[in-house]
Amino acid sequence: MFWNAMTVDTMITVYVVGLFVLILVCLYALIQS
Known part of the structure; x- marks a missing residue:
């Protein structure tokens, strides 16, 4: 149960x-474009 x-x-x-990482990558791509 514990495992x-x-x-x-x-x-x-x-x-x-x-x-969270996926959202950060998408935001970074939008900023870079």
């Missing part, structure tokens, strides 16, 4: 960080 909760928490963290 499963840890895995889900890690997946959510990676997903949120990935979305």
